[in-house]
Every structure is written in C-alpha cells, then in structure tokens.
Amino acid sequence: MSKKEAAFNDIVRKVRKQLFGKGPERIKTYFVDNLAISILHGNLTPTEKFIARTPEGRDMVHAARTKMIQDVYAQHVPDGMEELVGSKLLHLFSDIKIEEDMAVSVFVFEKPIEL
Template identity: 75%
Template sequence: MSKKIHEFNDILRKLRKELFGKGPEKIQTVFVENKAISTLYGNLTPTEKFIARTPEGRDMVHAARTKLIQDVYKSGTPEGMNELVGANLVHLFSDIKVEEDIGISVFIFDKDIT
C-alpha cells in the first residue's frame, strides 16, 4: 500500500471514529484518475449491530449512517484530504450494506489525483 493511500485511509478512519465512536476495522482504497474508491469493513458499533437485528432496525442504521456521512462531507472536506491528493473534493457517494457490515465511499475530485 502506498504512503498516500495509507494516509488517506487514516483520514477516513479518524473521521468515522469521531462520528460514530468506532472506525472501520479495515479499509481498502484505490485511486483511479480523479476518484478515490474506499471499501470499509467492520464499521458498525455493538449498539448498531443490536439495532440492526430487525429489518426496521437495519433500515434505521443504514439511513442514519449514509445521511450523517453525506452531511459531514457537505459541510466541509476532512482536514488534510485535499492537500494529500492534490485536488479538491467535489462529490462523495457513500453507502453501507448493514447485513455484511461493508461500506463503500466514492470520492470524486476536481482533477486527477497526483
């Protein structure tokens, strides 16, 4: 793993730990042109896992996770991210599959990542 990818993953882990009290256990990121695609494993807290035991609970955890992440990035890019990749974040697409505890985030920047 390159140093840049490692540092990018650290930014994601730190932000999610601050938001949810627990960061992902594993993150795999690839840079492709102007995109960073991150797959995040082991995201859910014990409380979220408990809530997600029912279909309604899974929907609630999914909605809360995806909405919160999107709102956080709308209010500003995490500290150091733009500088690290040499481009400005334009869009974030994020989702989580609660049943498997796998999340994905696609970061789109204004130019190719250097």
Template identity: 75%
Template structure:
C-alpha cells in the same frame, strides 16, 4: 500500499471514529483518475448491530451510516484530505451493507489524483 493511500485511509478512519465511535477495522482504497474508491470493512458498533436486528432498526442504521456521512462531507471535507490529494473534493457517494458490515465510498475530486 503507498504512503498517500495510507494517509488517505487514516483520514477516513479518524473521521468515522470521531462521528460513530468506531472506525473501520480495515480499509482498501484505490485511486482512479479523479476518484478514490474505498472499501471499508468492520464498521458497525455492537449497539448498531443490536438496533439493526429489526427491519426498522436496519433502515435507521443504514440512513445514519450513509446520509449522515454524506452530509458531513458536503459541509466540509475532512481536515487534511484536500491538501493530501492536492485538489478539491467535489462529491462523496457512499453506501453500506449492514448485514455484511462493509461499505463503499467513492470520493470524486476536481482534478485527477495520483498514487
């Protein structure tokens, strides 16, 4: 893993730990043209697992884990991300499979990024 990918993953992990109280246990990121595609494993806290044991709770945890993070990135990109990538973050697309505890995030930047 390159230093740039490692630093990018650290930014993601720290932000999610600060917001949800737990960051992903493992992150795999690839850079493709103007996108960073990250697969995040081991995201869900024990409390979220308990809440997600009902259909209504599952919807609630899913909404918190997707809309909340997208709203946060829309307001302001994580500290250091645009500097590291050398370009502006335009969009974040994110989804999570609560049952399997993995998420995908696609970060779309203004310019091509390179590893």
C-alpha cells in the same frame, strides 16, 4: 499499499471514529483518475449491530449512517484530504451494506490523483 493510500485511509478512519465512536476495522482505497474508492469493513458499533437485528432496525442504521457521512463531508472536507490528493473534493457517494458490515465511499475530486 502506498503512503498516499495509507494516509487517505487514516483520514477516513478518523472522521468515522469521531462521528460514530468507532472507525472501520479495515479500509482499502483505490485511486482511479479523479476518484478515490474506499471499501470499509467492520464499521458498525455494538449498539448498531443490536438495532440492526430487525429489518426496520437495519433500515434505520443504513439511513442514519449514509445521511450522517454525506452531511459531514458536505459541511467540511476533513483536514488534510484535499492537500494529500492535490485536488478539491467535489462529491461523495457513500453506502453501507448492514448485513455484511461493509461500506463503500466514492470520493470525486476535481483533478486526477497522482500516485
């Protein structure tokens, strides 16, 4: 893992920890052209795992997590992220698969990310 990938993962982990009280246990980020694709494992808190034991609970946790992440990035790009990749963040696409406790975030930047 490059220093840039590790630093990007640290920023993503910090945002998630501040927002949910728990950051992902593992993150792997790939830089492709103007995209940063992050795969996150071990995201759910014990409370979310408890709620997600029913189909309705899974839907609720999924909706809350997806909406909260997108809202946070829409309001404020995390400190240091744009400086690290050398480009402005344009869009964030994010989803989580509750059953596997795995999430994917695709960050779309204005310019290609130099490795």
